[in-house]
Amino acid sequence: MNTKRRDVLRTGSSITLMTLVAAAGWLRPGEALAADWNKAAFETNSMDATMKALGGSAPAQSKDITFFQTPDIAENGALVPVGVTSAIPKTESIAILVEKNPNMLAAVFDIPPGTDPSLSTRIKLGQSSNVFAVVKADGKYYVAGKEIKVTLGGCGG
Amino acid sequence: MADPMRIRAVLQGDSTEVRVLMSHEMETGQRKDAQGKVIPAWFIQNVTATWNGKTVLAAEWGPAVAKNPFVSFKFKGGAVGEKVTITWTDNRGDKRTDAATIALPA
Numbered sequence: 001m002n003t004k005r006r007d008v009l010r011t012g013s014s015i016t017l018m019t020l021v022a023a024a025g026w027l028r029p030g031e032a033l034a035a036d037w038n039k040a041a042f043e044t045n046s047m048d049a050t051m052k053a054l055g056g057s058a059p060a061q062s063k064d065i066t067f068f069q070t071p072d073i074a075e076n077g078a079l080v081p082v083g084v085t086s087a088i089p090k091t092e093s094i095a096i097l098v099e100k101n102p103n104m105l106a107a108v109f110d111i112p113p114g115t116d117p118s119l120s121t122r123i124k125l126g127q128s129s130n131v132f133a134v135v136k137a138d139g140k141y142y143v144a145g146k147e148i149k150v151t152l153g154g155c156g157g
Numbered sequence: 158m159a160d161p162m163r164i165r166a167v168l169q170g171d172s173t174e175v176r177v178l179m180s181h182e183m184e185t186g187q188r189k190d191a192q193g194k195v196i197p198a199w200f201i202q203n204v205t206a207t208w209n210g211k212t213v214l215a216a217e218w219g220p221a222v223a224k225n226p227f228v229s230f231k232f233k234g235g236a237v238g239e240k241v242t243i244t245w246t247d248n249r250g251d252k253r254t255d256a257a258t259i260a261l262p263a
Binding site: 036037038041042078079080081098101102103105106107108109110111112114115116118119120121122123124126 | 172183185187202203211212213214215216217218219220221222223224226227228229230231232233234248
C-alpha cells in the first residue's frame with residue numbers, strides 16, 4: 001500500500017484548512033500578544049512624534065474638548081483621574097497624553113458610533129505636567145490641554 | 158490568571174453607563190527594585206467592550222494608565238438583562254474576559 005499518498009492527502013488538506021482559517025480571520029498571527037497595539041506611538045516623547053505615530057497631523061486647539069473630574073492638583077501622581085468630553089461631531093477617538101511622562105501617550109480610546117465621546121479613566125503622572133486630550137473627529141485632529149500639579153510623583157520614587 | 162474585573166452596567170434613559178475596574182499591576186518598566194534592577198514593564202495593552210456583538214469601546218493603553226485601571230463610558234442602547242463584555246490583553250499575552258448584566262439604577 002502506498003502510504004505516501006495518505007500523507008500527501010493529509011498534509012494537503014491541513015494546509016487548505018489553515019489557509020481557510022487564516023482567510024476567515026480566525027487565526028491572526030500574534031493575536032495573543034496584542035495585534036492592534038501601536039508600539040511606536042507609545043514610545044514617543046513629543047507631541048509631533050506621537051501625532052505622527054498615530055497617523056495624524058498637528059492638532060488644532062479646540063474649546064470643544066473639556067475635562068471633567070480632573071483635578072488641578074493631584075496628591076498622588078500614581079492615581080490621577082482624568083475625564084474627557086468631546087463636543088466635536090463625529091468624534092472617532094480620544095487620546096490622553098502627558099507631556100512630562102517618559103513616554104507621552106497614556107491611552108487611546110476608539111469611540112464607535114453610538115458611544116458617547118465622553119469617558120473617564122485614571123492615569124499616572126511622573127511629575128506636574130500638562131495633560132492633553134487629542135480628539136480625532138471626521139479625520140481631523142483637535143487638542144485641549146490642562147495643567148495638573150502633582151505633589152507626589154507617580155513613578156514610585 | 159488575573160483577578161476578575163468589577164463591571165457595573167446601568168441603564169440610564171436610552172443609554173447604558175459602564176464602569177469597569179480591572180485588577181492589574183500596570184508596571185511601567187521605569188521602576189527599579191531594591192537591588193537596582195529594572196522591574197520589567199507589565200501592563201494592559203488592549204481593552205475591548207462589546208454589547209450584543211457590537212464593539213462599544215476599544216482602547217490601546219500604555220504603562221501610564223494607573224494600577225488597577227478604571228474606565229467609565231456610556232453607549233446608546235441596552236436593555237435590562239443584556240450583557241456587556243469586557244476583554245483585556247496585556248503585554249505578556251495574558252487575557253481576561255468578564256461580563257456584566259445591564260441593570261436598572263440602584
